[in-house]
Amino acid sequence: MGNKKGRRRRFGAVRQYRSGRWTASYLGPDGERIRAEETFETKKAAEVWLSQVEADLSRGDWRAPDAGAVNFRVYAEKWVEERELAVRTEDLYKHLLRLHILPTFAELDLDEITAPRVREWRAERLRTTKAKTTVAKAYRLLKGILETAVDDDLISRNPCRIKGAGKESATERRIATVAQVDALADAIGIRWRLMVYLGAYGPMRPEELAGLRRRDVDTDNVIRVRRAEPERTNGKRAPGPTKSDAGARVVVLPAFLHKELRQHLAWFAEKGPDGLVFVGEKGAPFRRTSFGRKWRRARAVAGLPEDFRFYDLRHTGHTLSTRSGATLKDTMVRAGQSSEKAALIYQHSDEERQRDVAAGLDGMVRAERAKHHTGKSAHHKEKPTGS
Secondary structure: OOOOOOOOOOOOEEEEOOOOOEEEEEEOOOOOEEEOOOOEOOHHHHHHHHHHHHHHHHHOOOOOOOOOOOEHHHHHHHHHHHOOOOHHHHHHHHHHHHHHHHHHHOOOEHHHOOHHHHHHHHHHHHHHOOOHHHHHHHHHHHHHHHHHHHHOOOOOOOOOOOOOOOOOOOOOOOOOOHHHHHHHHHHHOOOOHHHHHHHHHOOOOHHHHHOOEHHHEEOOOEEEEOOEOOEOOOOOEOOEOOOOHHHOEEEEOOHHHHHHHHHHHHHOOOOOOOOEOOEOOOOOEOOHHHHHHHHHHHHHHOOOOOOOOOOHHHHHHHHHHHHOOOOHHHHHHHHOOOOOHHHHOOOOOOHHHHHHHHHHHHHHHHHHHHHHHHHHHHHHHOOOOOO
């Protein structure tokens, strides 16, 4: 047998301490010597460790031992800052970080966030948070941040590995009847009734209604949605483009809204082509908080449940448009929604088709109102029987 004394390893080096335990080291890609953070009971164990490091280097999977020593709070806040987010999305991410993620992970380094810690955090959030959808949103955000950390070679694997944890169980969206939409419009007051109707039969988003100007409204019942003005959590408006490219669109209103539209422009809208269509009693742009109070009172008067949101009027509009004969593409164009191009590339909905949809919607609403009115008249004519 040959003498192995003094034989050098092809990769790395091992050495025995006086205690009898072994250490291992190797030269990193930058030429700096890197020593194993642990010691080994045997020389064989130290050599196996070096073999694993060598394999990682050859596969391109090697990561510097201190790469993950980056504070999570610093990394997460920079992650949000570097993304071109819509203002409401940025507000949501900061809210989720502040209330649900940072209290647990703020002081940890990226490589200290393990799968067991993530499971424990999620279980605690589910126990203490009423809105389970919020926990799903927070989990998705945490997973997204740590996935970028993987891409940045700061950690080797994303510790967010709970199947289905980021999915929200979508509750069935409520639909108001035509009579309930009318009841909401009557109860909310004359200044805001058009907003209810445009939310339902436009159907327009709250931030689109907030940014609506006189120049966007034509006298022939056409509204051109050009921009949106969402209100941030600090109460300030953030004027900008619509939610997506599809949001910039032409909406043809059903004919029964012609009088409502003319009256509102004459009585309540700001003057001049750039004047806001919807302003408060004191002439200022309407605020979510003040409108919310009016909405809640009107909702109670109309007999709608507490979880019926203004945004649900859009779902009402979608449903009624479909019932009036609109195709999926017609409804999407009307609502300013994007979708998979592959599924809809051969469908088309131009302004002429939008007029057909509006006419169908007009006929349906008028028919429903007539039925509702007839039913109320018959009810009032009934006489109580004497005993």
